[in-house]
Amino acid sequence: MSTFFVILIGQILVNNYVMCQFYGICPFLGVSKKVDTATGMGLAVTFVITVASFVTWLLQQLLNMAGLQYLQTIVFILVIAVLVQVVETALKKLSPSLYQALGVYLPLITTNCVVLAVAQKNIDVGYGLLESTLCGCCSALGFTLALVLLAGIRERMEESEMPAWMQGFPGALIMSGLMAIAFMGFGGLI
Amino acid sequence: MQHNLAITPSPHVRSGATTRRIMQDVCIALAPAGIASVILFGGHAAVIIAVCVLTCVLTEYVYQRLMNQRVTAGDWSAVVTGLLLAYNIPANAPIWIPIVGSVFAILIVKQLFGGIGSNFMNPALTARAVLFVSWSSIMTAYPNTVFMTGGVDTVSSATPLAALGKVFTGAEGASLADVGLADLFLGNCAGVLGETCKLALILGGIYLFIRKVIDWRIPVCMIGTVAVMYLLTSGFNAELTLKELLSGGLMLGAIFMATDYATSPQTNLGRIIFGVGCGLLLFVIRAYASYPEGCSFAILFMNVCSPLIDRWTAPTPFGEVKQHG
Amino acid sequence: MAKKATVGKTFFNGLVTENPTFTLMLGMCPTLGVTTAAWNGIYMGLATTFVLVCSNLFISLLRKIIPDKVRIPCYIIVIASFVTMVDLFMQAFMPDMRAILGSYIPLIVVNCIIFARAESFAAKNGPHLALADGLGMGLGFTISITCLAAIREIIGSGKFFGMEILPGYEPMAIMTKVPGGFITLGIMMILVNAAKKAITRRRAARKEAAA
Numbered sequence: 066m067s068t069f070f071v072i073l074i075g076q077i078l079v080n081n082y083v084m085c086q087f088y089g090i091c092p093f094l095g096v097s098k099k100v101d102t103a104t105g106m107g108l109a110v111t112f113v114i115t116v117a118s119f120v121t122w123l124l125q126q127l128l129n130m131a132g133l134q135y136l137q138t139i140v141f142i143l144v145i146a147v148l149v150q151v152v153e154t155a156l157k158k159l160s161p162s163l164y165q166a167l168g169v170y171l172p173l174i175t176t177n178c179v180v181l182a183v184a185q186k187n188i189d190v191g192y193g194l195l196e197s198t199l200c201g202c203c204s205a206l207g208f209t210l211a212l213v214l215l216a217g218i219r220e221r222m223e224e225s226e227m228p229a230w231m232q233g234f235p236g237a238l239i240m241s242g243l244m245a246i247a248f249m250g251f252g253g254l255i
Numbered sequence: 256m257q258h259n260l261a262i263t264p265s266p267h268v269r270s271g272a273t274t275r276r277i278m279q280d281v282c283i284a285l286a287p288a289g290i291a292s293v294i295l296f297g298g299h300a301a302v303i304i305a306v307c308v309l310t311c312v313l314t315e316y317v318y319q320r321l322m323n324q325r326v327t328a329g330d331w332s333a334v335v336t337g338l339l340l341a342y343n344i345p346a347n348a349p350i351w352i353p354i355v356g357s358v359f360a361i362l363i364v365k366q367l368f369g370g371i372g373s374n375f376m377n378p379a380l381t382a383r384a385v386l387f388v389s390w391s392s393i394m395t396a397y398p399n400t401v402f403m404t405g406g407v408d409t410v411s412s413a414t415p416l417a418a419l420g421k422v423f424t425g426a427e428g429a430s431l432a433d434v435g436l437a438d439l440f441l442g443n444c445a446g447v448l449g450e451t452c453k454l455a456l457i458l459g460g461i462y463l464f465i466r467k468v469i470d471w472r473i474p475v476c477m478i479g480t481v482a483v484m485y486l487l488t489s490g491f492n493a494e495l496t497l498k499e500l501l502s503g504g505l506m507l508g509a510i511f512m513a514t515d516y517a518t519s520p521q522t523n524l525g526r527i528i529f530g531v532g533c534g535l536l537l538f539v540i541r542a543y544a545s546y547p548e549g550c551s552f553a554i555l556f557m558n559v560c561s562p563l564i565d566r567w568t569a570p571t572p573f574g575e576v577k578q579h580g
Numbered sequence: 581m582a583k584k585a586t587v588g589k590t591f592f593n594g595l596v597t598e599n600p601t602f603t604l605m606l607g608m609c610p611t612l613g614v615t616t617a618a619w620n621g622i623y624m625g626l627a628t629t630f631v632l633v634c635s636n637l638f639i640s641l642l643r644k645i646i647p648d649k650v651r652i653p654c655y656i657i658v659i660a661s662f663v664t665m666v667d668l669f670m671q672a673f674m675p676d677m678r679a680i681l682g683s684y685i686p687l688i689v690v691n692c693i694i695f696a697r698a699e700s701f702a703a704k705n706g707p708h709l710a711l712a713d714g715l716g717m718g719l720g721f722t723i724s725i726t727c728l729a730a731i732r733e734i735i736g737s738g739k740f741f742g743m744e745i746l747p748g749y750e751p752m753a754i755m756t757k758v759p760g761g762f763i764t765l766g767i768m769m770i771l772v773n774a775a776k777k778a779i780t781r782r783r784a785a786r787k788e789a790a791a
Contacts, residue, residue, distance in 0.1 A: 085758055087613035091692055094608065100566065135668060138686045139660040146656055175652075178609050178690045185683055217562035218375050225373035228322070234605055235769040239367060242762030243376050246384050247559050249759070250536075250552020253545020355752075363763065389754040 072196065074254060076203035082179045083211040084241075084248040089179035093212055094237050096170065103216035106170040107209025111202065113152055113174050114183055117145050118201025121184040122194050141184050146175045179208050215241060274371065278331035280468045284459035285338045285511065291442055291452035295400040296346035297407050300448050303344055303353050308337035310357035318366050332371050336360055339379035342449020342507060343551070344386070346407060347398045352390065356382040372517045376558045380512055380551045387551070395547070397445040411445030415502035416547050422495060423488075423542065431494055439501040450507040460510035472526040473519060473533070474509040480534025481505060488542070504550035505537065512551075518558040525561070525568040532557045587712045594716025600693045601724035602772045607693040610684045611725050612761040618741045621729030623677050625722025627670070627685060631662045632694050632721075633714035638662075639702040640710035646703075655698045656689070663689045693721060732756055732764055 082088040096106045121141050128134055153171045156164040174180060183204045187197035218240050227236060292300045316328035340356050360382035365374045387394045396410045403411075413433075421429035438444050442452025449456075463469045478500060485496040500506075513519060513533050520529050533553045540549025600606045610628070614620045638658050639646075646654045667685050670678040678685060688694065697717055702710040733739055736755030738746045754760045 087609055087758060087761065088687075090608035090612060091606070094605070100563070135664060138664050138667065138689055139657065142656055142660050142689050143653065146653060176690045176692050176695055178687045181687060181690055182683055185686065214559050214563065217566060218559065220566075221375060221562040222368065222373070226369035227373060228367070228369065230770055230773060231367055231369075235766045235773065236368075238762050238766030238769065239363065240375070242759040242766060243364065243381060244559050245757075245759040245762055246381060246388070246754075247376070247552060247555035249384065249388055249757070250540050250546060250549060250556065251544060254539070254543055385754050385759075388757065388759075389752040390750060391753075393750075 068196065069199065072200050073203050076200055077207040077210060078248070078251045079254050081207040081211055081248055082182065082204050083208055084245045088182045089177050089208055092173060092177050093208070093215065093241070094234060096173075097212055097215040097237065098219055100213060100216045100220055102170075103212045104209070106173075107205075107212050109170045110174055110177060110179070110208055111205035113145075113149060113171075114180050114205035114208075115198060115202040116152070117148055117180050118183055118187055119194070119198045120144055120148065122187055122192075122197040125188050137185070137188070138181075141181055142175075145180050145184070149175050179204060211244070214244060218244070274332060275330045277468055278335050280463065280466050281335045281511070282331060282338065284462045284468075285335070285342070285449075287455035287458050288342060288449045288452055288507070289338065291455040292342070292346070292448045295402070295442050295451060296398060296448065297401055299407070300346045302350070303346065303348065303448060304338065304341040306350060307341035307344075307353040307357050308334050310354050311337035311340070311361050314358050314361040315366065318362060319370075324370075327371060330371065333361060336365070336378045338449075339377075339511060340382050343379065343383040343447050343504070345394065345397050345447050347396065347410075348393055352386060352393060356386045359385055374517055375562065376555055377512050377515050377518050380508075380555055380558075383551050384555060387546075397447065399445055400443050400451070402443050403445075414445045414547070415439055415498070416541070419495065419499055419502060420541070420547070423485075423499075431498065434498055434502070436498065436501070439498060444502070446502075447504070450504045453501050453506050456506040456510055460506075463510070463514075469510070469514040470523075470526060472523060473513045473530040476527050476530025477509040477513055477534040477537070478505065480531045481538050484535065484538040499541075503541070503548045508537075508550040508554055509533070513554045513557070518561060520561045520564045520568065522565060522568040522570065525564045528564050528568065529557050529561060532560065587708055590709050590712040591716035594713050594718075595720040595723070598717075599720045599724060600717050601721060601728075602769060604693070604696070606696055607691045607721060609687065610691060611721075611728065612758075612765060614681050614684050615725050615729035615732055615761060616736065616756040617733045617739070618726055618730040620677075620680055621726035622722065623674075624681055624684065625718070625725050627666050627681075628688055628691060628693070628721055629715070629718025630666055631659065631688050632697060632718040633711060634662045635659045635694055636697055636702040636710040636714035637707055639698045640705060640707045643703050651699075651703070655695065659694055659698070660689045693717060728761075728765060728768060731768070732760055736760060 076082075080086060083090065083093050092106060092110075097103050121144055124140060124144060125137070128136060128140065149171055153164075156171075183201050187200055192200055215237070219237060222236065222240070231239070289304055292304070311333040312328050315333040316326060318324075319326045319328060337357060340360055341353060344353055344356070360378035364376055364378040364381045365371070368374050383394075397414055398407045399409050399411050401407055415434045418429065418433045419431075422431055434444075440453050442454070444451055460469070460474065464471060482496055482500055485499050486493070489495050509530075513530065520526050536553035536556055537549045540546060540552055546552065594600070598604055601611055607628070610624050614624045635655075635658050639655060642654075642658075663686060666688070667678075670681075670685060697713060701713050705713070730740065732755045733741075734745070735752050736757075737753075738744065738749040738751045752760075755764065
C-alpha cells in the first residue's frame with residue numbers, strides 16, 4: 066500500500082513529468098489553449114501510457130531473455146507507434162463517440178516523450194509489472210493535471226490585457242515557469 | 256477608474272471602490288505588522304520594508320514609461336506588493352535580496368501579464384518562492400528578536416515551526432512548553448519580518464473585514480482546515496493545534512495573500528474550495544515535505560488552480576434550462 | 581538559380597530563418613531539460629545534429645523506395661537506429677556526459693525536429709539538400725540551446741562553460757531548475773521576436789527607400 070502511495074503522489078505532484086522534469090513539453094505547450102481539448106488530450110495520453118507501460122515491460126523481459134537490451138529504444142518506440150495506431154483503430158470501431166472526442170490527438174501521442182520516458186524509467190527503476198502500469202497511469206495523470214491547469218490559466222489570460230508580444234508561446238512558457246515554482250513546494254514529500 | 260480589479264462581470268459588492276481606495280485600505284491594515292516588525296527586529300527591518308516598496312513602485316513606473324503605457328504606479332498596488340514581499344524576508348537579509356525579489360515580482364509576475372488584475376499568481380509570494388529556492392540559506396536564516404538572548408544579530412537555532420514539528424513527529428526531548436503561547440501571539444519568536452506578530456496581523460484582518468475589502472471565506476476556511484487537520488492527526492491535542500496555527504506564515508498568508516482578488520476565485524463556493532485547498536496543502540507540506548513552511552507554496556498552487564475552480568463553480572447563466580437525469 | 585546557392589540557402593534557412601527553437605518551436609524537451617550548463621547544450625546539440633543529418637540523408641536516399649503507407653514506421657526505425665548508435669557511442673567514450681544528459685539521449689528519437697524534417701523536407705528533396713537542411717537545422721538547434729544554457733549557467737551557477745567568472749556572486753539557483761528554464765526561454769523568445777520584427781521593419785523601410 067505504501068508503494069502505491071509513493072508512486073501516486075510521486076508521479077502526479079513531486080516528480081510531475083512536465084512541471085518537475087521537462088518531459089512532454091511540446092504537447093503541453095501545443096494543446097493547452099482550451100480546457101476542453103486539454104482534457105481530451107490528457108485522457109488519450111493517460112490511456113496510451115498506461116497500456117504502453119504494461120506492454121513495454123513485458124517486451125523488456127523478452128529482450129532480456131534474448132540478450133538484446135541495446136534494441137530497447139527501437140523496440141519501445143515501434144511498440145508505442147503501433148499501439149497508438151491500434152488504439153486509434155480500436156476506438157473508431159468500439160466507441161465512435163470517444164474516438165470523435167480524442168481522434169485528433171491520438172497520432173500526436175507517438176512523439177510525446179513522456180510515453181517513452183515512463184517506459185524506460187520503469188525498466189531502470191526495476192518496477193514489476195503492476196507497479197510499472199501504475200507508474201505509467203499516474204505519470205500520465207500528472208501530465209494531464211499540468212496540461213489542464215495551464216489551459217485554465219491561458220483561457221483566463223485571453224480576457225486580460227496581456228501585451229501582444231506575450232501572446233502564444235512566450236506567454237505560455239513564462240506561465241509554465243511560474244506554475245513550476247508552485248510545484249516546487251512538493252519537494253521531499255516522499 | 257479604468258483599472259478596476261474585478262475581472263469578471265459577476266455582481267461584486269465593492270461597487271464604486273477604486274483600486275486605489277482598496278489598496279490604501281490594505282496598506283493601513285498591513286501597517287501594524289510593519290510597526291511590530293521594526294520593534295521586534297530593529298532598524299534593519301525598516302530598511303528592508305523601504306527598499307521593497309521603493310523598488311516595486313520604481314520598477315512599475317519605469318516599465319510603464321518604457322512601454323508607453325498609462326502609468327498606474329500611483330495606484331498603491333505596487334506598495335502592497337512591496338510590503339507583502341518585505342514581510343516575507345528575514346530581517347537580516349542583505350539589501351540586494353529585496354531588490355531582486357521586487358523586480359521579479361513586478362516585472363515578471365505582474366507586468367508581463369498586463370499589470371494589475373491580470374496576474375494569475377500572487378507577485379509577492381512568487382518572488383518569495385523564487386528567493387527561497389535560489390538563496391535558501393539566506394532566506395531561512397531567521398534572526399532572533401531584540402527581546403531574545405543574543406538579539407537581532409544572532410541567527411535563531413530553532414523556529415517555533417521546527418520545534419513544533421519535532422513535537423508533531425514525536426521526536427525525543429521535544430515538548431510543547433518550548434514554545435510560549437504569548438511569545439507566538441505577540442511575535443517574540445524567530446521568523447520572517449512580518450509573520451511573527453499575530454496580534455498585528457489579526458488586527459489588520461479585522462480592519463479589512465470591517466471595510467469589506469476581504470471576504471471571510473478564504474481566511475476562515477484556510478485556517479479552519481489547518482486546525483482540523485492538526486486536531487485529527489495529533490489525537491485532538493488542542494495546545495499543539497493552537498500553537499501550529501499561530502506559528503509560521505499562516506496568518507499573514509491567509510489574511511493578506513490568499514485573499515488577493517486577481518489570484519483567487521470569484522465565486523463564493525470557489526472561495527471555500529480555495530481556502531480548504533490552501534489549508535490542506537499547507538498541512539501536507541508543513542507536516543511531510545522538505546520545506547519547513549508550506550504557506551507560500553500552498554497558496555501559489557491554489558493560485559494556479561483558481562481559473563479552473565472559477566470555471567467549475569461559475570453560476571449557470573440566467574435562463575438556462577437545467578437538464579434532468 | 582544555381583544549385584550551390586540553394587544548398588547554401590537551405591543551410592541558412594535551418595540555421596537562422598527557420599530556427600527550430602525560436603521559429604518552429606520544436607524539440608522543446610531537450611531544449612529545456614539539459615540546458616543547465618553550456619557544455620551540456622553543445623553535446624546535446626551535436627548529438628541531435630548527427631542524428632538529424634544522418635536520418636535526413638538516409639530518408640532522402642530512400643524516399644522513392646519507402647511506400648507511402650508505412651513511411652512513419654520506416655522513419656522511426658531509421659531515426660531510432662541512429663539514436664541507438666549515438667547512445668552506445670556516448671556510453672562507451674563519454675560516460676560522464678551521457679550520465680548528465682541522461683534519458684534525453686535515447687529520447688532524441690521522439691524529438692519532433694527530426695521527425696518533422698524527415699516528413700516535411702527529407703522525403704521531398706534530394707540528398708544534397710536534405711544534408712544541408714539537416715546540418716543547418718542541427719547547428720541552429722545547437723546554437724540556440726547553447727545560448728540558453730550559457731545564460732542559465734551564468735545566472736544560475738556563476739560559471740561560463742564551467743569556469744568561475746563572477747567571484748563573490750551568489751548564484752541564483754532557481755535558474756538551473758525547471759522554472760528558470762521556462763522563464764529564460766520565454767524571455768529569450770520575446771527578445772528574438774522583437775529583433776525579428778525590427779529587422780523586417782528596417783528591410784521594408786530600405787525597400788521603400790530604394791523604390
